[in-house]
Amino acid sequence: MALHVEPDLDGAGPPPAIRAHGLVKSFGTLRAVDDVTFDLAPGRIYGLLGPNGSGKTTLIRLLTGLTVPTAGWAEVLGTRMPSRPNLGRIGYMTQTDGVYTALTVSENLHFFGAVYGVDGGEPVEHALGIVDLAGRRSSIVGTLSGGQRRRLSLACALIHRPPVLFLDEPTVGVDPLLRVQFWAHFRALTDAGTTIVVSSHVMDEADRCDELLFVRSGTIIARGTGQEIRVQAGTADLEQAFLRLGGNVEVTR
Amino acid sequence: MSRRRIVALFRRVVSEIRRDRPSLALLFIAPIVITGLVTFILRESQAPQVTAVVVNLAGPRGLAVGNALEAALRTDGATVSDVADEAAARAAIADKAASVGIVLRPGAASGGSLDVTVITNGLDPSGDVAQVSAIQRSVLAAATAATGTAIPAVNHATVYGTPTDDPVTTFAPAIVAFFAYFFVYILTGVSFLRERTGGTLERLMATPVTRGEVVLGYTLGFGLFATIQVAVLLLWALGSLHVGALGPLPAFSIGLGISASGSPILAFLVVVLLAVGAVSLGIFLSTFARTELQIIQFIPIVLAPQFLLSGVLFPVSSLPSILQPLVAIMPLNYAVDGLRQVFIRGADLGVPALQLDLAVLGIVAAFFATIAALTIRRDVV
Numbered sequence: 001m002a003l004h005v006e007p008d009l010d011g012a013g014p015p016p017a018i019r020a021h022g023l024v025k026s027f028g029t030l031r032a033v034d035d036v037t038f039d040l041a042p043g044r045i046y047g048l049l050g051p052n053g054s055g056k057t058t059l060i061r062l063l064t065g066l067t068v069p070t071a072g073w074a075e076v077l078g079t080r081m082p083s084r085p086n087l088g089r090i091g092y093m094t095q096t097d098g099v100y101t102a103l104t105v106s107e108n109l110h111f112f113g114a115v116y117g118v119d120g121g122e123p124v125e126h127a128l129g130i131v132d133l134a135g136r137r138s139s140i141v142g143t144l145s146g147g148q149r150r151r152l153s154l155a156c157a158l159i160h161r162p163p164v165l166f167l168d169e170p171t172v173g174v175d176p177l178l179r180v181q182f183w184a185h186f187r188a189l190t191d192a193g194t195t196i197v198v199s200s201h202v203m204d205e206a207d208r209c210d211e212l213l214f215v216r217s218g219t220i221i222a223r224g225t226g227q228e229i230r231v232q233a234g235t236a237d238l239e240q241a242f243l244r245l246g247g248n249v250e251v252t253r
Numbered sequence: 254m255s256r257r258r259i260v261a262l263f264r265r266v267v268s269e270i271r272r273d274r275p276s277l278a279l280l281f282i283a284p285i286v287i288t289g290l291v292t293f294i295l296r297e298s299q300a301p302q303v304t305a306v307v308v309n310l311a312g313p314r315g316l317a318v319g320n321a322l323e324a325a326l327r328t329d330g331a332t333v334s335d336v337a338d339e340a341a342a343r344a345a346i347a348d349k350a351a352s353v354g355i356v357l358r359p360g361a362a363s364g365g366s367l368d369v370t371v372i373t374n375g376l377d378p379s380g381d382v383a384q385v386s387a388i389q390r391s392v393l394a395a396a397t398a399a400t401g402t403a404i405p406a407v408n409h410a411t412v413y414g415t416p417t418d419d420p421v422t423t424f425a426p427a428i429v430a431f432f433a434y435f436f437v438y439i440l441t442g443v444s445f446l447r448e449r450t451g452g453t454l455e456r457l458m459a460t461p462v463t464r465g466e467v468v469l470g471y472t473l474g475f476g477l478f479a480t481i482q483v484a485v486l487l488l489w490a491l492g493s494l495h496v497g498a499l500g501p502l503p504a505f506s507i508g509l510g511i512s513a514s515g516s517p518i519l520a521f522l523v524v525v526l527l528a529v530g531a532v533s534l535g536i537f538l539s540t541f542a543r544t545e546l547q548i549i550q551f552i553p554i555v556l557a558p559q560f561l562l563s564g565v566l567f568p569v570s571s572l573p574s575i576l577q578p579l580v581a582i583m584p585l586n587y588a589v590d591g592l593r594q595v596f597i598r599g600a601d602l603g604v605p606a607l608q609l610d611l612a613v614l615g616i617v618a619a620f621f622a623t624i625a626a627l628t629i630r631r632d633v634v
Contacts, residue, residue, distance in 0.1 A: 064459050084461050092459040096452030102269045114261030115460045140272070156456070 017042040017195035022072030034218035047209030055218035091162035101142040116160035127155040262470020303331035315357040325391040426592030441535025442548040479528035514599030523591035526614035533621035559585040
């Protein structure tokens, strides 16, 4: 059962940064994403929350145009996806690190910079600074810890300073201190106008988002701020709220 | 197509291979060691030693022929002894005391003719052939001595090149082409599989990079190493740098010193076209593999038939006619033929056979590059 969140038609706010309309993705008989419709406003952090296998990654892949919808459409910054030129305005941090382990940290950044059309040292230094990896710039990625690779993966998604950022479980394997820094940086980006979609199955990160979209079995079962959702579900605990709104679903912590 | 993105992909591939020492060894050292070993084996293989036991079952006439035959065999360097019967001859061969037995019997035809039966151990067909031909040579020499007629001398001339008994001349072009194909395929296949399974392809597809740019970047990157590999292999195969004796070290030469009559540049062109096709083949087949082991498992399916049907081991013309249509679709076949055209015939670009080889290799490279690009689907899942 899909919760349709109809677009704001009074024309008051800015145009949405990301739109989905009736998005469906089927793999055989499985509907991984099942009739999802929403508008996401620019300059905000949206949290996609749901258990493993609920369709979060497939939804992100549909929004980035990496997979073609079975039905419906997705739009980013006013352009229907998939659109290759539009990918230059999107940053995507994949769930796997997706970095070249035989190359150094700085070679990875220079490579993705060149691919996005932002060559040279300045963007690389900027990205290194954000993820605090400047001291490891010459290290071969294969020698880095899991958390360091995750940081590099984020840096590669930020290198071209995209106005829209999709982060698929960005803080997995990242230590608590750095996680705080990550979120501070996400906030700084949205203050500058960037729209961020973060997927997570960790509920304690949810309160850092401006708005939450609860995903279950490929559909959005609830949407709102953490507070709104707590009120709606009649509980002070987001995890409990998820269980009440979505039925008896086990949530991984 | 963006030149900047293609250059970025090219540089990335080059940096990765440059750091990968085992792959560099596979590209540059393995072919040199293997071609050197093959050349050494082919050139230095020892002539078979003939140790014959003779059984005369044909009385005095057999004795006269047997003595003449034994004399001819000894002149040829063989060791010869007499034994009483065929069973003794067979026992001597079984015990490895003798390499061949010769049994003289009265001939079936009248007129006092003789039958000569040659017995070998039957375990090594090519060794057996060498033994039998040594005996035939001696039978001919004995007959010449008995009749006093001189056998005409047989001289050898060739249409292309000069007569040579160096077996490496025809083998070298084939082995150079095969190595270029084999190693480039393995390296590209494994490298692209890592790209697919390591999540970097997913990430790359979420950037403005096009599939064509990816294939082109890879082709240029691996093409560069294939080009260097071919240059090194050709230098090694054709070169013969003499190194003088130094102290206790005897003089030796570096390089196989294979004689080639055509332009090394043309040979180079043939192999580079083949290697470009191999890059795309590696990308294409990595679609069907889930693990690096599976890239290796494609070798018997994809590379072994080419090895057998492209004149590397067996001349294409000697293959059964039912296999000839398959030969016609083996890319390696055109590279091996092209290299032989250049090396042995000294062909230049005006020779139609070489034109055909280059055209087919170019079409194959373009075809595989296209299907490789098509397999890099955005819709990966």
